[in-house]
Amino acid sequence: MIRVELPYHLRNLARIEGEVHLDISGTVTQRAILDALEARHPNLCGTIRDHVTHKRRAFLRFYVCQEDWSNESPDKPLPEAIATGKEPFLVIGSIAGG
Amino acid sequence: MSKVRVLVGTKKGAFILTSDGARKNWEVSDPHFGGWEIYHLKGSPVDPNRIYASQSSGWFGQIIQRSDDGGKSWNTPGSKPEELQGEQGMPKGESNKFVYDGNVGQHLWYDGTSRPWEFKRIWHLEPSLTDPNTCYAGAEDAALFRTTDGGKTWHELAGLRTHPSAPQWMPGAGGMGLHTILLDPKNPNRIYIAISAAGVFRSDDGGTTWKTANKGLVSNYNPNPTAEVGHCVHRIAFHPSRPDVVFMQKHWDVMRTDNAGAQWTEVSGNLPTDFGFPIEVNAHEPNTLYVVPITSDSLHYPPDGRLRVYRSRSGGNEWEALTKGLPQKDCYVNVLRDASAVDSLEPCGIYFGTTGGQVYGSADNGDSWQPIVRDLPAVLSVEAQVLK
Numbered sequence: 001m002i003r004v005e006l007p008y009h010l011r012n013l014a015r016i017e018g019e020v021h022l023d024i025s026g027t028v029t030q031r032a033i034l035d036a037l038e039a040r041h042p043n044l045c046g047t048i049r050d051h052v053t054h055k056r057r058a059f060l061r062f063y064v065c066q067e068d069w070s071n072e073s074p075d076k077p078l079p080e081a082i083a084t085g086k087e088p089f090l091v092i093g094s095i096a097g098g
Numbered sequence: 099m100s101k102v103r104v105l106v107g108t109k110k111g112a113f114i115l116t117s118d119g120a121r122k123n124w125e126v127s128d129p130h131f132g133g134w135e136i137y138h139l140k141g142s143p144v145d146p147n148r149i150y151a152s153q154s155s156g157w158f159g160q161i162i163q164r165s166d167d168g169g170k171s172w173n174t175p176g177s178k179p180e181e182l183q184g185e186q187g188m189p190k191g192e193s194n195k196f197v198y199d200g201n202v203g204q205h206l207w208y209d210g211t212s213r214p215w216e217f218k219r220i221w222h223l224e225p226s227l228t229d230p231n232t233c234y235a236g237a238e239d240a241a242l243f244r245t246t247d248g249g250k251t252w253h254e255l256a257g258l259r260t261h262p263s264a265p266q267w268m269p270g271a272g273g274m275g276l277h278t279i280l281l282d283p284k285n286p287n288r289i290y291i292a293i294s295a296a297g298v299f300r301s302d303d304g305g306t307t308w309k310t311a312n313k314g315l316v317s318n319y320n321p322n323p324t325a326e327v328g329h330c331v332h333r334i335a336f337h338p339s340r341p342d343v344v345f346m347q348k349h350w351d352v353m354r355t356d357n358a359g360a361q362w363t364e365v366s367g368n369l370p371t372d373f374g375f376p377i378e379v380n381a382h383e384p385n386t387l388y389v390v391p392i393t394s395d396s397l398h399y400p401p402d403g404r405l406r407v408y409r410s411r412s413g414g415n416e417w418e419a420l421t422k423g424l425p426q427k428d429c430y431v432n433v434l435r436d437a438s439a440v441d442s443l444e445p446c447g448i449y450f451g452t453t454g455g456q457v458y459g460s461a462d463n464g465d466s467w468q469p470i471v472r473d474l475p476a477v478l479s480v481e482a483q484v485l486k
Contacts, residue, residue, distance in 0.1 A: 042191030
């Protein structure tokens with residue numbers, strides 16, 4: 001089971017409380033997680049990555065096991081700790097303000 | 099007795115204000131979509147409980163929300179698995195998919211260089227006059243989209259963005275937004291739109307092809323002040339009974355056309371300043387107009403710290419200040435282009451919201467005003483509905 005944590009506004013938009021739990025068959029990658037997330041919650045399409053290019057939206061980051069994976073290939077296999085659900089896949093909104 | 103519902107979009111959510119037909123005592127809803135920018139929300143003239151809302155965020159992009167119960171509950175159209183299926187049978191959320199059709203093309207940037215069109219947000223939603231499932235959406239970067247399935251999917255009417263003048267369009271200070279859509283109630287094929295800072299365009303074939311409608315506009319901030327495009331039109335409005343007569347608040351100048359945009363003439367007359375953003379037409383008096391003069395393009399607040407609505411009962415040129423109930427000192431707010439509306443009750447109700455979070459209303463054609471609510475986030479849009 002994959003665990004995904006979303007920012008406050010996306011949880012509200014998709015009416016999610018707490019983490020999202022996803023089952024993914026095959027290699028667990030960022031793309032596989034986001035595909036499964038959007039299939040489960042279609043109104044998240046376009047909010048994390050572009051509808052057409054699938055590029056990450058500029059002010060969002062992906063954190064994995066205390067590392068920033070935002071600029072890694074979306075098809076790079078994620079660590080075992082994500083695949084087993086030991087650690088969550090974090091979608092983070094960049095901090096704004098001062 | 100009739101009820102009035104005022105839909106208010108703000109920098110941090112949407113609010114719904116309701117009153118009976120007397121329009122003295124108002125209820126203010128809790129925020130909808132708290133924390134999100136709501137550029138605009140507007141109800142269908144056919145089914146007033148069908149309301150479309152444009153919700154956006156720098157982080158998460160564009161969202162379209164729809165209510166079918168007058169704003170009590172909201173959904174992103176087509177997001178339920180049974181509503182829309184993709185090629186693999188999985189649900190596919192596309193209510194926020196605004197993709198330019200075909201070659202994206204380029205427009206001018208502030209520095210005079212060219213850059214490609216890039217979708218940023220929906221500024222304005224205009225529900226069809228005849229079908230609650232059809233709605234038009236004005237985008238930044240400027241383009242016109244339309245849904246015919248209640249907002250589940252949107253498709254560009256690309257004839258506008260591919261107009262031969264489009265490579266010369268340039269954004270205004272707020273972006274290159276398509277901010278006004280007027281649907282002609284007498285001619286279903288006629289649509290007017292306005293873009294900052296390109297100007298007015300008119301279609302006579304339902305949005306397939308477009309003509310510029312800027313003759314007579316003079317914009318001294320342009321190298322060619324009378325160019326075909328490049329005019330920073332802030333807002334246009336007409337009375338539904340007389341759609342060939344259109345009024346305009348331009349960056350500077352209040353203008354009028356009597357021939358559907360073929361020629362504009364200035365009607366600023368005795369206004370203290372002819373800079374401003376919104377313009378409205380009284381629901382029962384086609385020659386009665388309202389503007390909110392703002393000091394200048396550099397000083398976006400009312401002259402002398404006095405918030406005054408100006409009314410013309412002669413279709414322009416002769417204007418009177420309306421001040422009763424409005425702050426007449428120390429007022430330095432702005433009123434944005436989509437932040438005013440009229441209702442259809444008698445006498446006509448007029449509403450406007452400010453960047454300071456006040457929403458003012460008048461139930462007597464503008465003779466007197468009251469603050470309906472004082473401390474909302476900065477107001478981006480105001481629409482009024484009369485419910486029988």
